[in-house]
Amino acid sequence: MTESSTASENNLRYLEDISNDIINELEPLLFDGKIYLLNIDDPDIDKHIEEIKQAERIGFDTESRPAFIKGQTYPISLIQIATTDKVYLFRVKKSNIHTGLIDILNSTTILKIGLGLTTDIKKLKELSRKIEPKNFSDLSIMAKSKGLKKSNARSLVARFLNKKLLKSSQITNWAKKTLTDKQIQYAAVDAWSMIPLYLELINDKTNYLDL
Numbered sequence: 001m002t003e004s005s006t007a008s009e010n011n012l013r014y015l016e017d018i019s020n021d022i023i024n025e026l027e028p029l030l031f032d033g034k035i036y037l038l039n040i041d042d043p044d045i046d047k048h049i050e051e052i053k054q055a056e057r058i059g060f061d062t063e064s065r066p067a068f069i070k071g072q073t074y075p076i077s078l079i080q081i082a083t084t085d086k087v088y089l090f091r092v093k094k095s096n097i098h099t100g101l102i103d104i105l106n107s108t109t110i111l112k113i114g115l116g117l118t119t120d121i122k123k124l125k126e127l128s129r130k131i132e133p134k135n136f137s138d139l140s141i142m143a144k145s146k147g148l149k150k151s152n153a154r155s156l157v158a159r160f161l162n163k164k165l166l167k168s169s170q171i172t173n174w175a176k177k178t179l180t181d182k183q184i185q186y187a188a189v190d191a192w193s194m195i196p197l198y199l200e201l202i203n204d205k206t207n208y209l210d211l
Helices: 020-025 045-053 099-106 117-127 139-145 153-161 181-192 194-203
Strands: 034-038 057-064 076-082 086-091 111-114 136-138
Touching: 020 153, 034 045, 034 181, 045 086, 045 099, 057 117, 057 181, 057 194, 076 117, 076 181, 086 181, 111 194, 117 136, 136 139, 139 194, 153 194, 181 194
Parallel strands: 034 086, 057 111, 111 136
Antiparallel strands: 057 076, 076 086
16 A cells, blocks of 8 residues: 555555654544652552552653763653553652662563663663563564564554654653653653554554565
């Protein structure tokens, strides 16, 4: 199928490629569930950690302060974890991470679903020597194995969820003392979207090299 029609006229799943023009026509993907913004001293953090530990699979992402000088990087400021109806945003600092969160990252029974995880996992290990990330599934690898030309989050959300992933808050300061509502929604969607995308990809038998 060629990209000759608008998004409203096509099932985007079977387009050979999806342009930014088509993606921009789509409605934005939003998360309307409960979002918890948590510091290590939050009185409810233990309760929320236990809620996450009951999940079979979780959406995962991280955010760091952006760097604009070549070779400069900043540590993770935010770890996002999503279940099907809740998102937990953990504000973290090096060597000051809740042990329960470390347990989740190291768990062999909880599947952590993310996208482009190489940098995330490297930075997780830099936060604490106790972090040994296990049982992570990278959707970009899954997408490429199916023959998809574009495996970034925005393209996958458009193709499989028929929505537009908003990226305007991506390059903002995630280390700020106070996050904006826009940053919080962006961070929540990035993690939560991993779950429906994962389910779509594992159930999709299409070989996109044949399109």
